[in-house]
Amino acid sequence: MTDLCVRTRRVLLVSPVSPWPPDSGGAQRTALLHQALARDSSVDLYLLEPMAPEVIEALGPGLIGTFGRNGVLRRAFLRLAGTVSPFLREALPDRRLAAEIAAKIKAGGHQAVVLRYGSTACRLRDLRRLCPNVEILVDVDDFLTQLVEPAESKVGPNPLARLLRQLFAAPVIERRERQALLAADGLWINGWTPAWLNESPGVRAVPLPNIPFHTLEEANIPLSPAATEFLGVAQFRYSPNAEGFDWFLREVWPLILAAAPDSRLRLVGRLPHQPFLERWRNIRGVELAGPVDELSAAYARAGIAIAPIRRGGGTKIKVIEALAMGLPCVCSPHAARGLDRLTGLVVADSPDGFARSCLKLARNEALRRELGESGRRDVERQHSRAVFLAGVRRLLCGEEAA
Known part of the structure; x- marks a missing residue:
């Protein structure tokens, strides 16, 4: 497909996460995907949740719709499904939504639709039937089957509930996700893949890694040699992030x-809800900075980044972002998942091991700089904007990998 042909295409990006403000990993990936698609196509945006007026104004005329509330019966049905498993709701098709998206596609003359998340593909399962000539591409990011097991392990001890989820919910979720994704024309995959996808050679699946949204060059600030200035960057209202940092603080x-004793920990990002917020405010050496205007400056004044996240899906963008800023990062095995090829990470699981790793880096400036520099080089090679753009174009434009 020539560049000229691609640029005349109209693409509809459908996402449950707004690209603005880019204050979470999901929003940042949506923003990066929108930017990459816009390099080669005319892109419209449809959001699956109602948005505040300031968000709608910021997104401008490219936002062509948001999905309203479900009807009473649909809401009741979803609540019932949620009692079995919260992920079962994500896997269920939504005929009303699919019909509305199909109408937008026909009215806008879109030749392709890009769906953020496999769960969106499940909700829009009927879109293939309603728009048979439209190319459907899915940015899978997190597979539902990847999220189910660790989340369900936190369920209470009720053996009947566990049995119901294992025998009914998990197989239904996997089957519906498999059907929805195999019906697509192409997939962008971020790291982990289920066995059934590896056994489906006819599927066009292109790697699309998470990449840092911010880089140190944006601020051009030299890194600080601060030994005991630790930094945690996250959207703390996301429960896996809040729980992970709460574990670290406790x-x-x-x-x-x-x-x-002179160690300091600065937490940057949207602060958590209660009871985490009240508990964290009273901890010695911890600064709750909240959102900041210059994230690069926050990285530049720190010596060590931490990522004690213990559950949740996908690769952790903030880990990659810390390395891109030249900081070594002490992280949990879960936060390091999918990042095996990156140096600059120090992986620790137990409280004692995590503390020892942090203190070892704090006491060794040469090691901090060595890990920071090697990690940054690795991110530039594997998780740069150029790599992300190439992955998007490879699927959207039919380009072969270099």
Whole structure:
């Protein structure tokens, strides 16, 4: 397909996450995908959740619709499904939504529709039937089957509930996700893939890694040699992030303070809800900075980044972002998942091991700089905007990998 042909195409990007403001990993990936698609096509945006007026104004005329509330019966049905498994709701088709998206596609003359998340593909399962000539591409990001097991492990001890979820919900979720994704014309995959996809050689699946949204060059600030200035960047209202940092503050931070009393931890990003917020405010050495205008400056004044996330899906953008800024990052095995090829990470699981790793870096400036520089080089090779753009164009434009 020639560049001229591609640029005349109209693409509809359908997402449950707005690209603005880019204050979470999901929003940042949506923004990056929108930017990459717009390099080669005319892109419209449809959001699956109602948006605040300021968000609608910021997105401008490219936003052609948002989905309203479900009807009473649909809401009741989804609540019932949610009692079995919250992910079962994500896997269920929504005929009303599919009909509305199909109408937008026909009215706008779109030749392709890009769906953010496999769960969106499940909701829009009927779109293939309603728009048989439109190319359907899915940015899978997190597979539902990837999210189900760790989340369900947190369910209470009720053996009947566990049995129901294992025997009914999990197989239904996997089957519906498989059907929806195999019906698409192409997939962007971020890391982990289920066995059934590896056994489907006819599927066009292109790697599309998470990449840092911010880079140090944007601020051109030299890195600080601060030894005991730790930094945690996250959307703390996302429960896996809040729970992970709460574990760190309860189990790890006291061990660090006992060995290095002058240590400081700065938490940057949307602050959590109660009871986390009240508990964190009273911890010695912890600054709740909240959202900041210059994220690059926050990285530049720190010596070590931490990512103690213990559950949730996908690769952790903030880990990659820290390395892109030249900071070594101490992280949990879960936060390091899918990032095996990156140096600059120090992986620790137990509270004692996490504290020892943080203190070792704090006491060794040469090691901090070595890990920071090697991690940054790796991110530039594997998780740059050029890599992301190439992955988008490879599927959208039919380009072969270099």
